[in-house]
Amino acid sequence: MSRLLLVANWKMHKTVEESLAWGRAALRRLEERGPFRRVDLVVCPTLPALWALARLFGPDGPVALGAQNLDPGREGAVTGAVSGYLVAGAGARYVIVGHSERRAGFGETDAVVAAKTRAALEAGLIPIVCVGETAEERAQGATEAVVGRQADAVLAAVPTPPPAFVFAYEPVWAIGSGRVPTVEEADAVAALLVARGRRAWGEGSAPVRVLYGGSVNPGNVAAFAAAPAVDGALVGGASLDVEQFLAMADALDGLQAKGDGDRG
């Protein structure tokens, strides 16, 4: 059965203690309800909370950990930097790369995002590479051109098919705004990303998984994840509340499995 992925992006929220309180509440609720049949859960907390949550959940626990960013390289004289090697050592299995807040606020170009993606794979992490158009680019009808360019820059930097790879389609105008594209629009972009992955790495490679992100909540998550080319969601604001996060996981777990033939 194809599995779905639900990823929480906490951004710059929650102290270590608040993160642990969320984690303990999640563990209690998961113990009561039993395991999900087909949803994998990932939390991307702040860096100070990563190790504490990794200890709480355990290496094969019900919630995997991710970082929200990484710096390329392994170790060295780079003040303030944290590499994939270091976040992996603190318990991360995933890492978000190229979030639009980093592209816009920290000057992360396609080339930087590509280098970070390569560094993530070298560190044994599963990258969650964010792509998406601004409102202006959407108004110009440039969505597919922008997303295709962002994706190709990353794919070109990874010549060998990776064991696992995730794209998150996050329209910049949908993040934290309460506005979302139609499910059909999100599915069309997700299908484009799957196709680019196949073109780069061949039919036999592990399939690229695509998440939708941007104003996802318990009321809309199932509709997006039910789209043929979409494999789950990347959630900011609504993931901060443990009940809302688990309500989203419940909604995904209740979906019918999709056949591989449905994929675009």
Ligand code: PGA
């Ligand atoms: P949002 O953020 O769910 O608060 O819109 C999503 C994201 O930026 O990853």
